[in-house]
Amino acid sequence: MPATHAGAGQSRQSRQLLGLDLLRLSAALLVVLHHYGWAFGWYRHLNVAPRLANYAWVGFVGVQIFFVLSGFVIPYSAQRLTAREFVQSRLIRLYPAAWICATCTLMVLLLDGQKIEPFVRKCIDSYCLSPIGPWLDTVYWTLGVELSFYSVIFLLLLARRYDLIGIVMSVIGVLSTICILYGAGNLRGWFHIRHLGGRYAHQVFGQPVLILLLLPFGTFFALGTLLWLCLFDRVTKARLITALICFAGGLMEVRVHAGWLTDDFPSRQWIAAPLVWSLAVVTIIASVRWNANFHSKVGVKGARIIRRIGLMTYPLYLLHQFAGYVVITHLRAHLPYVFCVILAAVLSLAAALAISLFAEEPLQRWLRKRIPPRTNQPFPAATLP
DSSP states (O other): OGGGGTTTTSOTTTTOOHHHHHHHHHHHHHHHHHIIIIIHHHHTTOOOOHHHHHHHGGGGHHHHHHHHHHHHHHHHHHTTSOHHHHHHHHHHHHHHHHHHHHHHHHHHHHHTTOOSGGGHHHHHHHHHTOSSOOOSSGGGHHHHHHHHHHHHHHHHHHTTOGGGHHHHHHHHHHHHHHHHHHHGGGSTTSSOOTTOOHHHHHHHHSOHHHHHTTTTTHHHHHHHHHHHHHHHTOOOHHHHHHHHHHHHHHHHHHHHHHHHHHTTOTTSOTTHHHHHHHHHHHHHHHHHHTHHHHHHHHHHHHHHHHHHHHHHHHHHHHHHHHHHHHHHHHHTTTSOHHHHHHHHHHHHHHHHHHHIIIIIHHHHHHHHHHSOOSSSSOOOBTTBO
16 A cells, blocks of 8 residues: 555654644543533533533534544554554553553542442453443543454454455445434434434444444544545545545534434534534644644644643543542532633643653553564554554
């Protein structure tokens, strides 16, 4: 594949896709906003800050943005690796932060007065990144979806047929789009199809087996992979058509979730979520097209700062939800709710940066010394193939 040699003569620094690191931060902050500004009230059965909730609900789309980013970046990073090296790279990338953040979440819950017994099983499943849970924090559910996508990459590398990745992901994307269309009937009055009811939507979007088969979310990963192939290999009619199908499937899935969240709030405009997600897809394309110009403007120092920002988003995603809920709960009696949200977000960002610098990276270095790759090539990071 020509894409295999893309950037072969470039330095590691220049191959960093700066826009994707900033997009990762934006997606993580959207999820934080959603959980603190909207989901907290639902989780605690409270009606808090309705004005903030009118905007915060849109933040759920950060997860779908992460899925597209993974579909773009992981195949890009894996193309020069063996199956063994790919597994090593993903283990070292995912598990250290999960171990650290799960421990931090458990400590916060215990300090909040919770008993440890109900969390033992959740703690084990979180440490192991169990695809079906239960977990210490509900955000871990997306890691099971990610691992399912990694399994597709691994099998292609193992079979030494990585050249088929475009075809395989196109099939997954089309099947996922059909699945989403089938389950979208829970939106009342959208299709006016009598036999598509809420129970069918639940069967599609709420079943762990179907989720792990990538049926509800495979269209996002497929879109990311097809964007990578079009931008770094070549644009073909089949890729372009399939990418458009996956894009439409992604819009439908985002529309379904927006409908679930806004069903009881007619004043909220569901169109905001598809627009935000579509803008993120355009940002991915622009980040590749103008990456060299971006590098020249920010310089080496700016690129390192942006890289650091990108690396802290994973700990931020894992740590922020329930730990932030505890912080907001204790601060609500003393501060306005919006200030509580801001303070919890700042604390989560500071904790994520500290974990990334002083805990996750040292643990990753320790693991690399004990499971070294067979080649001298460094393990790929999320947006640095």
